[in-house]
Amino acid sequence: MAQLIHSLTDEEPISLLNAPPKRCFFIYGSQPDKQRGQHRHRHSMMLMNCVRGSVRVYVQTPSHDQYFTLDDSTKYLLLSPSDWRMMYDFTPDAILVVTSDYPYVEEDYIEAPYREPVLVQPNA
Numbered sequence: 001m002a003q004l005i006h007s008l009t010d011e012e013p014i015s016l017l018n019a020p021p022k023r024c025f026f027i028y029g030s031q032p033d034k035q036r037g038q039h040r041h042r043h044s045m046m047l048m049n050c051v052r053g054s055v056r057v058y059v060q061t062p063s064h065d066q067y068f069t070l071d072d073s074t075k076y077l078l079l080s081p082s083d084w085r086m087m088y089d090f091t092p093d094a095i096l097v098v099t100s101d102y103p104y105v106e107e108d109y110i111e112a113p114y115r116e117p118v119l120v121q122p123n124a
Contacts, residue, residue: 002059002066002083005076010049013076017101018045024099030055030090039111040084044102048077048087053094060084060114067120070096084113 007013014021027036037057048057054071061083068077079085087096102108 001061001064001080002057002068002085003078004068005078006074007076008074013047013049013078014099016078017047017099019101021099022101022103024097027087027090027096027098028094030087030094032090032092034088034090036087036090037085038113039109041081041102042108042110043081043105044100044108045081046079046101047099048079049073049075049097049099051095051097053091054089055087055091055094055096056089056120058086058088058117058119060117062114065118084110086117086119088119 005013030036048070050070051073054069057068057070057077059066059068059079070077
């Protein structure tokens with residue numbers, strides 16, 4: 001299950017990955033009505049941090065739905081490979097930093113959710 005971590009330093013959350021970081025990427029310029037992600041992984045553990053603006057993250061496991069708002073640069077979201085995730089409701093200035101312990105490999109991605117996603121809408 002996804003875990004929200006509050007930290008004032010970058011070192012502590014990154015140390016929670018299963019291995020040293022192998023990949024880091026940024027998501028920015030996303031339209032508020034666009035959804036990103038919509039997948040899980042076979043191997044990649046990921047750490048998300050919104051360093052500017054805010055974004056909502058919906059996480060689905062075989063038995064739970066979880067909802068997170070990343071709106072503070074001290075919040076980090078740790079995602080297990082089996083956590084199906086969807087990022088949505090980006091503010092126009094949002095910059096989401098994603099760090100992974102596994103390199104990009106197309107075969108690592110699993111797009112199918114466990115069940116139909118149920119999003120919490122803005123101001124809900």
